[in-house]
Amino acid sequence: MRDAHRPNIIVIGNGMVGQKLLENLVEAEVHKQFNILTFSEEPRPAYDRVALSSFFSGNRAEDLSLVPEGFFQQNGIGLQLSEAVTEIDRAKKEVCTEAGNRYTYELLILATGSYPFVPPLPGRDRKHCYVYRTIEDLEAIAACGKQSQIGVVVGGGLLGLEAAKALKDMDLETHVVEFAPRLMAVQVDEIGGQLLRSKIEALGVQVHTQKNSKEIVDGNQHLHRINFVDGEHLETDMIVFSAGIRPQDALARQCDLALGERGGIVINDHCQTSDTSIYAIGECALWQNRIFGLVAPGYQMAKVAAEHIAGGSAAFTGADMSTKLKLLGVDVASVGDAHARTEGARCFNYLDEIKGVYKKVVVDAKRERLLGAVLVGDAEEYGTLLQMTLNDMPLPENVDSLILPHYDGSGMTGLGVDALPESAQICSCNNVSKGDICQAVGSGATTLAAIKEATKASTTCGGCTALVGQVLNAELLKLGVEVNTDICEHFPHTRQELYHIVRINNIQTFAELIEKHGKGRGCDICKPAVASILASCWNQYILKPEHSQLQDTNDRFLANMQKNGTYSVVPRVPGGEITPDKLIAIGEVAKKYDLYTKITGGQRIDLFGARLEQLPAIWEELIAAGFESGHAYGKAMRTVKSCVGSTWCRYGVQDSVSMAIQIENRYRGVRSPHKLKLAVSGCTRECAEAQSKDVGVIATEKGWNLYVCGNGGMKPRHADLLASDLDDQTLIQYIDRFLMFYIRTADRLQRTSVWLDNLEGGIDYVRQVVCEDSLSIATELENDMQSLIDSYVCEWRYTVENEEERKRFSHFVNSSEPDSGVQFVKERGQIRPASTDELQQIPTQAIN
């Protein structure tokens, strides 16, 4: 869609901020007036650099991509990868690339970001010395880590600790060397730094502060030896420099744009440089003598620049540099004036050395306003403290209540959100204000998931999820919107509450439950839901007379009803592995009963067109051939798809088929709020598509990565990584806990993906519950699952073997005739239901 008559906008750099600018330009429809062209020296389009470390815990480069599929093509934006711009000719308004190509521009945007600072010590260019910035850097570090025993990170700041985690994840003996007297000197104070250090050391990372590196020379036992100024030394196989960033301003320097004394491209409030046809945004830009080394301010600059280019007058007014992160599993947060540098500032401190929690709030001289805060070990209050600081909110009477533990479980919700102004920014990643969320609530978004969809709030880092939830609840309360979460008119309870009632009170039947906790006779909403809960709790035969009336038709006849009232039959094929004899047996049954056969997405075979009265006979033959129910008809564990794995595949690193079979046989028949689909892939190529499943397992060289809450279907969702490199036993243990936790807490017919989107705390919360047992329910969850596994019976075998049960599989109570309304015609050599028109051509006696 390039148009020679349109002027060019050239964007140099396709990092997070460069990409955000392109999206903002498209939103403002600038791409319809200009040709937009972007250059990147990296070989791939924008990816999530903030989540770079997740590369070491199982995420792949593709997972980190920030570019929506087809973005460049659909919007006619030219993308030149691996092509750095080497020169800007401002007089000719031209750029020249390293390939020697020249392009003219009307407007130029520098989004060149920053480069890692490497201290100027001798030996820093030796081999196996790295920086930590791009995916290529990480790939090199990963390759080197495989042949190393010891790794040293130079730099104990935020990025340094990220890098240390990466080395730790590779099982290296890990050291952090920091010049300053404490870790994260910018964000936390002396006590916080001490606590952080002791926590990180407890994880086996060795911390060396106040160490001034002098030189790197050959080591005796290892490749390198770092000599420190104080005479000490450290031997290591590899070194990662992560000692801060510097603005990438080389191009600006070359074309004589105004720069700061210590670097950085000077910009005005519209993000224009000293040449008004050139903008600079992100980490390369210097605004009021400040560099903003975080992504959120970069996004704000991108927005301002795009709006200015589109003719608006948006202005950048600075950005808050508060941060909250998890470093090596330790929560750390810093808000505003964390070091109490404001004149007259006073502090309140809370330190719990046993639990390893440190909290500090900084207030102004008059004790009226919050100036800043430091949180280490527990950063739950971050959202509230940040909002109080940013919005100049009055302090509560007892300031210490902001950081003292809340033993009554009330938390801080009462303090906050109502007092926030409409303009308060709740989600800094996506710049969503309180007003935006309130507006979305007013337009009918009444769940957390709906808010996320409508506003994008809390969809990037997830740090604001709790706060978004609080704003949502407060707004619903204010609007008088009563969100009725009752399952239906017969029970004043949610599914989760009903589950608890059933379990705690040992309720075994629907009749007992509705008599004690509901009203009326029940309906097609609550009956199947309660049937499912009873099955998840007690696992009795679902067609016992007291349960049979509750079941949806699929469960009631243990088969899937199709459009003409006939059923389809799916025998279980664990892991998708099937012998020729069993294949033949299925074929013979299909042939005998003239069933339409189709291969399913879950690696099984579906047999369609069975009449109700044929089902027991069909199953009798399938069971004789060694099959059992596939539960394709139930809200239950369906299939565990697998690739062929290391047994056959040249690339496989684990035996995915055996694991899939083990998992499928373990959870067969487990009933849940909705269907569950699982998969196991034998290597990172992921042929089993495990990341689109409720539970996905992907083999690594060290074990298994566990993904959860993925979905295909109508609303595809990539699964989230729950845990990495698990051994077989831990993998099964975590799946037990995860599934049972979902079964306990999900709503009726809520898939795991929606369940997760509605869970305050998101995947981190699930990880705490499942992997860290934060609720102390892990054993209970495992026991509950074990009792389901122990009580498994093939429903079809039981049904076929019981004459009373078989009798109910008849279309007529008073005749053995088939339903004459069911008629088939042939297509491509198999049956299919006759259409309404075709039915009229077929002479029948009793259709209705």
Place this chain on the structure above:
Amino acid sequence: MTLKWTQVCLLEEILPNTGCCALYNQMQIAIFRVDSSEQLYAVQNYDPLGEANVLSRGIVGDVNGELVVASPLYKHHYSLKTGKCLEDETVQIQTYPIRVENGRVELGTVSSH
């Protein structure tokens, strides 16, 4: 108007709160038993919205106090007493007289004499 009663099955053959289908005069009739009482309802088995003979396999319940069966195909609710569809008032299914006599389930038709 007199009704002619014909036995189609026994009450004990129908589980409480479920239905069954009787073949009667070449018609398919869905019969529902509410609770464990002798209270029965009979409607046509054909779901006019789902276009199949399946109503007898639906779940029996009440919606705003109205006794209904939910079709297993697309969950349309039909009143067991009036045959009216709750989701689409232009749709109504046939209802039939039914009674229990000494444990026998009998359908009634208008006698031609």
